[in-house]
Amino acid sequence: MLKVCGKTEGKGAGSVRVHNESTNHSVRAQIKKLFKKKQALPAEKFVAEERQTTATELLDASKAGAAAASGMAGSLEPSSPLYNWDSSTKDGMVSSQSERSGQSALNDRSDTRVPDVVSEVAATGVQLGQAKIPIDPSVHGDADVVDLVSVDAESSDGSAYDEEPEEEFDEQLELEDFKLISRIGEGAFSRVYRAIPQPNSSKSYLYRTFQQVAVKVINKQQLDSSHKDSKSKATSKEQVLKEVAIHRTVSASENVVSFVDFHESPNYYFIVQELLAGGEIFGEIVRLTYFSEDLSRHVIRQLALAVKHMHALGIVHRDIKPENLLFEPVDFIPSTTPVLRKSDDPRSKQDEGVFRPGVGGGGIGVVKLADFGLSKQIYSTNTKTPCGTVGYTAPEVVKDERYSMKVDMWGIGCVLYTVLCGFPPFYDEKIDVLTEKISKGEFTFLRPWWDEISEGARNAVRNLLEVDPAKRYDIDQFLADPWLNQYDCLRSQGLKHRNESSENVHTRAPKKKRKHNHLAFKRDSSLLYSPAAVAMRDAFEVNNALKREEESKRRTAPAGVNLGLLPEDEEMGLENDMFQLRLNSSTIIKRRKNKDDPIEVPPTLVE
Numbered sequence: 001m002l003k004v005c006g007k008t009e010g011k012g013a014g015s016v017r018v019h020n021e022s023t024n025h026s027v028r029a030q031i032k033k034l035f036k037k038k039q040a041l042p043a044e045k046f047v048a049e050e051r052q053t054t055a056t057e058l059l060d061a062s063k064a065g066a067a068a069a070s071g072m073a074g075s076l077e078p079s080s081p082l083y084n085w086d087s088s089t090k091d092g093m094v095s096s097q098s099e100r101s102g103q104s105a106l107n108d109r110s111d112t113r114v115p116d117v118v119s120e121v122a123a124t125g126v127q128l129g130q131a132k133i134p135i136d137p138s139v140h141g142d143a144d145v146v147d148l149v150s151v152d153a154e155s156s157d158g159s160a161y162d163e164e165p166e167e168e169f170d171e172q173l174e175l176e177d178f179k180l181i182s183r184i185g186e187g188a189f190s191r192v193y194r195a196i197p198q199p200n201s202s203k204s205y206l207y208r209t210f211q212q213v214a215v216k217v218i219n220k221q222q223l224d225s226s227h228k229d230s231k232s233k234a235t236s237k238e239q240v241l242k243e244v245a246i247h248r249t250v251s252a253s254e255n256v257v258s259f260v261d262f263h264e265s266p267n268y269y270f271i272v273q274e275l276l277a278g279g280e281i282f283g284e285i286v287r288l289t290y291f292s293e294d295l296s297r298h299v300i301r302q303l304a305l306a307v308k309h310m311h312a313l314g315i316v317h318r319d320i321k322p323e324n325l326l327f328e329p330v331d332f333i334p335s336t337t338p339v340l341r342k343s344d345d346p347r348s349k350q351d352e353g354v355f356r357p358g359v360g361g362g363g364i365g366v367v368k369l370a371d372f373g374l375s376k377q378i379y380s381t382n383t384k385t386p387c388g389t390v391g392y393t394a395p396e397v398v399k400d401e402r403y404s405m406k407v408d409m410w411g412i413g414c415v416l417y418t419v420l421c422g423f424p425p426f427y428d429e430k431i432d433v434l435t436e437k438i439s440k441g442e443f444t445f446l447r448p449w450w451d452e453i454s455e456g457a458r459n460a461v462r463n464l465l466e467v468d469p470a471k472r473y474d475i476d477q478f479l480a481d482p483w484l485n486q487y488d489c490l491r492s493q494g495l496k497h498r499n500e501s502s503e504n505v506h507t508r509a510p511k512k513k514r515k516h517n518h519l520a521f522k523r524d525s526s527l528l529y530s531p532a533a534v535a536m537r538d539a540f541e542v543n544n545a546l547k548r549e550e551e552s553k554r555r556t557a558p559a560g561v562n563l564g565l566l567p568e569d570e571e572m573g574l575e576n577d578m579f580q581l582r583l584n585s586s587t588i589i590k591r592r593k594n595k596d597d598p599i600e601v602p603p604t605l606v607e
């Protein structure tokens with residue numbers, strides 16, 4: 001049985017810690033990573049915790065009985081206290097996050113070379129062991145040249161070059177080629193900045209393609225300390241290089257955030273990427289409560305295209321969640337008569353606006369998948385062998401490789417369910433109950449929130465949240481799903497169905513829309529730290545950690561021989577004691593104490 005304690009801190013993310021006497025290290029390592037992330041974040045971000053009521057309390061308050069069956073619907077239901085949550089505790093990071101701007105270069109790269117990225121990393125010093133991995137100009141095809149001209153024309157006001165940084169950032173001292181402007185995000189060991197390529201630097205050519213970029217800065221000291229005392233064979237540097245190698249490899253898709261550059265300095269690693277000015281889809285779910293079926297399709301189809309691209313390269317993402325889906329904004333066109341569901345509170349439900357096939361809706365245009373820190377190469381398309389399995393090509397192993405990819409299909413299912421109704425398919429405050437629900441695939445289409453959602457959508461969700469990977473949709477089956485390939489707005493107008501492809505999204509959006517003034521994207525992000533938003537993050541993190549564990553267990557040969565892969569713990573290089581709980585600082589524990597809900601805590605977890 002799994003036991004959990006959690007701590008909610010920092011970037012609004014809750015972390016949930018799982019203990020399972022019989023569980024292997026992998027899930028613990030992943031959850032340790034999550035926890036480390038929360039610990040690494042400044043305490044003031046955590047202030048919202050004091051104001052939180054528990055997800056359960058919200059759930060009780062706003063509805064009740066039915067939710068206990070499987071969801072957290074009550075906590076996220078539009079009329080619930082969640083949406084009246086006092087936002088006065090929001091921190092500075094939130095507003096800077098909402099003040100993004102950027103130019104999506106929308107690369108159409110034709111490079112299909114598929115390096116065995118894991119081997120590349122293992123052979124550090126050959127290609128990836130160098131301090132810098134310059135962008136390969138050959139990777140940028142003609143499409144970029146076209147883009148480059150249009151971007152130049154659009155940026156003739158020169159404003160981006162001249163923009164002053166919001167403050168003096170320490171990291172800037174070790175980075176010459178890009179001017180860091182503002183902080184837009186945060187990860188476990190990283191900070192993400194909006195930045196501008198410098199005109200007179202060796203990277204000035206990038207400005208022509210990427211007027212602005214996102215620079216993920218990884219603090220070496222923080223990362224190394226997580227590896228201290230670890231028996232890990234993979235160094236922290238190797239892990240960063242692996243992320244970079246995978247990102248670079250998968251970057252050629254229009255629905256994957258483009259990799260731009262990598263730079264190593266004495267104290268930091270800098271991963272430079274295309275900037276997605278809208279931010280995370282997560283924030284949009286919180287803002288709009290849920291998406292219409294058309295907008296859900298629009299988002300999920302683009303996610304599916306990114307996943308198809310990765311799977312074709314033998315790479316599995318393994319961390320699909322609304323926080324890792326970024327988007328480019330499009331103009332918002334208000335609805336003439338906003339459509340409300342019966343479960344909506346008309347006072348708080350925001351209008352999603354008019355949906356335009358091939359363009360988007362709710363202000364959401366192009367959607368791209370980000371964060372390859374947990375991605376893994378399963379299959380080498382060069383050697384045609386599963387990675388780490390030299391000479392082991394038994395049919396059941398090949399089948400295993402296919403099943404490994406199904407982790408991402410489950411992730412797509414969770415995101416699809418969530419965007420359609422506004423809360424995740426699996427949730428329970430008790431981690432052992434939650435993990436059991438995930439393992440058994442126990443979810444329901446909770447009333448009244450699902451009452452008006454079509455049978456086609458439900459069918460797609462069922463096929464994605466199928467416990468048996470053999471029966472679960474693969475990416476091609478999902479892309480062919482009838483529900484995914486229709487538009488309600490076209491049908492209702494009696495228009496012929498038109499298939500939206502990611503290409504449509506790019507080409508049909510008016511060009512001028514691609515120049516963004518960051519002030520246009522100021523959004524109220526206060527709800528990102530509400531109890532229900534935190535609970536939603538928790539649910540995805542636990543879900544993804546458990547599914548990764550299942551996937552890695554499956555990749556153990558029948559005889560119990562591991563297929564040449566590092567155990568997840570070692571691969572992630574996290575020390576064991578990080579998993580030990582600090583019970584007093586655990587949010588979930590505190591909440592439970594407050595509710596006089598006795599919790600079972602295994603002795604090994606008590607300090």
Ligand SMILES: Nc1ncnc2c1ncn2[C@@H]1O[C@H](COP(=O)(O)OP(=O)(O)OP(=O)(O)O)[C@@H](O)[C@H]1O
Nearest residue numbers: 185186187188190192214273274275276323371373
């Ligand atoms: N290219 C980008 N454009 C805009 N925002 C970005 C971009 N890349 C990252 N961000 C913002 O920064 C946040 C953290 O980035 P990212 O997830 O890559 O960091 P991480 O260290 O891998 O995080 P985690 O610890 O969650 O794995 C993202 O959730 C997003 O809000």
